[in-house]
Amino acid sequence: MEKMPVKIQPVIKPMPLVIVSCCNKDGKNNALVVGYCCNCSYNPPMVMAGIVPSRYSYPMIKETGEFVVNLVGEKNKEAYDYLGKHSGRDGDKLAELGLKVQKGSKISAPIILDFPINIECKVIGSLMTGSHEMFAGRIEYIHASPEYTDKDGNIDYSKIKIY
Numbered sequence: 507m508e509k510m511p512v513k514i515q516p517v518i519k520p521m522p523l524v525i526v527s528c529c530n531k532d533g534k535n536n537a538l539v540v541g542y543c544c545n546c547s548y549n550p551p552m553v554m555a556g557i558v559p560s561r562y563s564y565p566m567i568k569e570t571g572e573f574v575v576n577l578v579g580e581k582n583k584e585a586y587d588y589l590g591k592h593s594g595r596d597g598d599k600l601a602e603l604g605l606k607v608q609k610g611s612k613i614s615a616p617i618i619l620d621f622p623i624n625i626e627c628k629v630i631g632s633l634m635t636g637s638h639e640m641f642a643g644r645i646e647y648i649h650a651s652p653e654y655t656d657k658d659g660n661i662d663y664s665k666i667k668i669y
């Protein structure tokens with residue numbers, strides 16, 4: 507089979523639809539869209555989130571060592587678009603969107619109740635890869651809206667619609 511070269515770029519697509527939420531030591535909450543997010547350990551269960559150091563959220567995750575990965579549902583399009591285009595530096599994005607937040611069960615970072623799945627993570631290490639610092643987070647607790655679970659109490663991914 508014949509091949510041709512393609513411009514070198516980050517090639518793995520689609521990006522997941524994910525909002526990372528966090529807080530600083532004074533309890534100020536923030537959230538941003540993170541496309542660079544993936545599973546990175548089966549045992550213990552871990553996920554990784556890539557944050558650009560210029561983001562307002564970056565020093566929050568650095569200083570607390572905590573973040574929440576919120577999976578996005580079909581009703582969250584407006585919030586997703588907003589959180590990826592505006593910085594917490596310019597105002598309280600969560601309040602502007604009227605999102606409901608709650609302190610995590612195992613960590614202080616906020617879960618965003620409007621998103622169907624909230625994954626609480628503690629940073630166990632990080633790697634500055636280039637543009638992003640990849641924070642590896644051990645999963646401490648997972649919250650799910652009941653309508654996004656199946657009869658066995660697992661996440662029903664067929665209900666997490668992609669737009």
Ligand SMILES: Cc1cc2nc3c(=O)[nH]c(=O)nc-3n(C[C@H](O)[C@H](O)[C@H](O)COP(=O)(O)O)c2cc1C
Pocket residue numbers: 536537538539540541542543556557558560561562563564589590591592593594595638
């Ligand atoms: C589709 C999409 C994917 C993004 N992926 C990332 C990412 O992986 N890491 C990151 O730091 N910023 C990413 N961003 C940009 C941030 O979400 C955006 O700059 C946000 O306004 C930063 O918010 P903050 O300054 O309040 O932290 C992405 C934005 C979009 C729209």
